[in-house]
Amino acid sequence: MSAEKIKICEDLYDIMPPEYQDIVENATYGKEGRGWKDIGESKELIEQHSLCAGCPESIAFRYILASLPAPEDTVFVGSTGCTSLVFPMVAVHNIHSLFGNQNAIATGLKRALMVRHPDKVKDVVVLAGDGATVDIGLDMTMQSWFRQEKFTTICFDNELYANTGGQESGLMQKGFVSKMAPVGKLFDKVRLPEIAREAGCHYVVMMTSSKPNRVEKAIRNAVHVAREIGPTYIQIYTPCILEIGKQSMEGLDEMKDSEGIGGRFTYKEYVTDAAAALIKEMDDAEKAAKKAAREKAKAAAKA
Amino acid sequence: MDLYKVSPGPESFLPPAAAKMGNVLPDPGQGHIGGTIVPEEEAMEMAARKFLEGKVPTIFPGPLVLWHWNEKAAKKAKAIRALADAGPFRLIPMADYRPKYPKINPEVEINPNHPNLTIWHNEIDVCIFVGVHCHQANLSLKIIRGGTDCYTMAMCAQAGHEDACLSFRDATVEKIERLTWWVNKLKAEGVKSQAKEFTQFKHIPKWREAEGN
Ligand SMILES: Cc1ncc(C[n+]2csc(CCOP(=O)(O)OP(=O)(O)O)c2C)c(N)n1
Ligand code: SF4
Ligand SMILES: [Mg+2]
Numbered sequence: 308m309s310a311e312k313i314k315i316c317e318d319l320y321d322i323m324p325p326e327y328q329d330i331v332e333n334a335t336y337g338k339e340g341r342g343w344k345d346i347g348e349s350k351e352l353i354e355q356h357s358l359c360a361g362c363p364e365s366i367a368f369r370y371i372l373a374s375l376p377a378p379e380d381t382v383f384v385g386s387t388g389c390t391s392l393v394f395p396m397v398a399v400h401n402i403h404s405l406f407g408n409q410n411a412i413a414t415g416l417k418r419a420l421m422v423r424h425p426d427k428v429k430d431v432v433v434l435a436g437d438g439a440t441v442d443i444g445l446d447m448t449m450q451s452w453f454r455q456e457k458f459t460t461i462c463f464d465n466e467l468y469a470n471t472g473g474q475e476s477g478l479m480q481k482g483f484v485s486k487m488a489p490v491g492k493l494f495d496k497v498r499l500p501e502i503a504r505e506a507g508c509h510y511v512v513m514m515t516s517s518k519p520n521r522v523e524k525a526i527r528n529a530v531h532v533a534r535e536i537g538p539t540y541i542q543i544y545t546p547c548i549l550e551i552g553k554q555s556m557e558g559l560d561e562m563k564d565s566e567g568i569g570g571r572f573t574y575k576e577y578v579t580d581a582a583a584a585l586i587k588e589m590d591d592a593e594k595a596a597k598k599a600a601r602e603k604a605k606a607a608a609k610a
Numbered sequence: 611m612d613l614y615k616v617s618p619g620p621e622s623f624l625p626p627a628a629a630k631m632g633n634v635l636p637d638p639g640q641g642h643i644g645g646t647i648v649p650e651e652e653a654m655e656m657a658a659r660k661f662l663e664g665k666v667p668t669i670f671p672g673p674l675v676l677w678h679w680n681e682k683a684a685k686k687a688k689a690i691r692a693l694a695d696a697g698p699f700r701l702i703p704m705a706d707y708r709p710k711y712p713k714i715n716p717e718v719e720i721n722p723n724h725p726n727l728t729i730w731h732n733e734i735d736v737c738i739f740v741g742v743h744c745h746q747a748n749l750s751l752k753i754i755r756g757g758t759d760c761y762t763m764a765m766c767a768q769a770g771h772e773d774a775c776l777s778f779r780d781a782t783v784e785k786i787e788r789l790t791w792w793v794n795k796l797k798a799e800g801v802k803s804q805a806k807e808f809t810q811f812k813h814i815p816k817w818r819e820a821e822g823n
Contacts, residue, residue, distance in 0.1 A: 314678040315676060316684045316686075316687035318687040318688040319671055319675070319690065319691060321813060321814055322671075322701045322702075322703055322811060322812060324705060324715065324719050325815065327705050328813065328815050395708040395709050
């Protein structure tokens with residue numbers, strides 16, 4: 308796929324549903340420096356979503372889709388759960404895999420894409436819930452890291468199995484009682500970021516989706532490091548407001564409350580030396596480009 | 611084994627795949643009508659006749675001809691438009707295969723996972739698929755045969771569709787034009803289109819109007 312191909316044939320243009328015309332015209336495929344600031348002005352590649360109103364997963368989705376370096380050359384691999392409900396409305400390739408298998412599918416896909424398109428960069432991004440990533444799919448998740456597979460794994464951590472009514476997950480906090488886990492969680496929240504680091508991920512971030520610029524930076528770094536170096540992992544707190552008894556507008560506060568100092572989701576990252584060098588290179592290039600643009604604008608204003 | 615006749619339904623919730631019943635695909639230069647292999651020209655003439663006889667004859671262009679993958683796709687789109695104008699026949703696009711249920715605008719689009727909704731809503735009695743990937747077309751054709759009495763046809767760019775009531779294969783630009791030729795020929799011979807009057811859904815977005823397109 309390329310941005311060029313996301314065009315409608317002229318002779319059948321007028322019979323296309325308006326939302327397709329709109330996404331072709333206004334989406335940011337192929338645009339350099341795309342990011343969360345495009346949200347609101349252009350399509351962030353989600354038309355609508357079928358999550359609960361105010362679900363923080365929907366916020367995280369928008370930021371992530373707006374931040375992909377090359378959406379037209381990205382394939383998502385997902386798993387069953389609330390995360391998967393959004394994909395029918397997303398204008399990015401997606402493979403829905405059997406629950407827990409996402410990192411195994413992504414492995415085969417990434418390898419096949421490298422063979423099929425040796426001269427092109429094709430990004431593969433796994434996006435799954437905590438149940439799929441940490442419990443049922445942990446074997447596949449970790450094996451792909453051990454093998455140094457070159458794709459990004461994103462876990463939407465809502466600390467339970469939301470889509471099936473609130474069962475306990477490994478990422479649930481100790482002592483938490485949910486509808487389908489009435490005894491309360493007996494052991495600690497699994498420390499997947501640390502496991503990811505030890506298992507060979509080159510860039511690991513734990514965060515919430517309260518700050519769009521942070522999500523953007525993490526996604527950009529994770530995708531580029533996965534392209535060039537090896538596996539990356541991002542764990543984002545996307546509280547299930549339904550299961551923790553919050554109102555639609557309370558998701559943001561919940562995320563902010565949990566990311567303060569000492570909170571469960573205080574921002575943390577683990578970066579290998581190789582990844583740090585690549586990220587610095589990208590940051591420097593970005594700064595230089597911004598400076599050049601500013602100077603050009605100044606010169607134009609003078610002339 | 612007796613030939614399994616691929617006829618308009620409603621047949622059952624899950625009609626069998628015609629291939630499973632022993633039906634075979636046409637060879638190059640052939641088509642099939644109801645599962646019986648016939649010369650391609652015979653299938654084309656029949657397709658044109660069925661379309662002219664239909665009350666709501668509808669073309670379902672799929673992603674392979676709606677999206678500008680290459681110049682060939684654009685030429686096919688042009689040929690399909692000419693076919694629609696020749697009837698006139700209604701055009702309802704299948705822009706992609708995402709399962710859009712329950713959010714579907716059946717007057718504007720068709721979806722392979724529940725094509726019956728579009729057929730029912732518009733009372734489509736004869737349709738033709740073009741530019742839909744084989745597996746999605748077969749899925750749709752079976753769902754339509756299962757739950758509606760619509761006569762289905764498929765202009766296939768590959769080997770033809772055994773799950774359509776009528777199909778021909780290797781649908782190049784020239785073959786689409788040949789079907790248009792058949793429609794015009796039958797009309798010239800006095801076969802009148804039985805199509806009910808309809809308003810083709812069209813949408814030109816504001817930015818296009820501004821550009822003067
Ligand atoms: C192989 C398999 N086992 C179990 C299920 C049932 N199932 C559907 S969604 C789900 C929970 C999803 O939880 P999580 O991955 O945390 O995603 P969330 O819904 O919380 O976003 C389960 C167990 C399934 N679909 N497939
Ligand atoms: S159940 Fe929870 S995670 Fe799922 S959409 Fe609703 S609020 Fe979001
Ligand atoms: Mg979950």
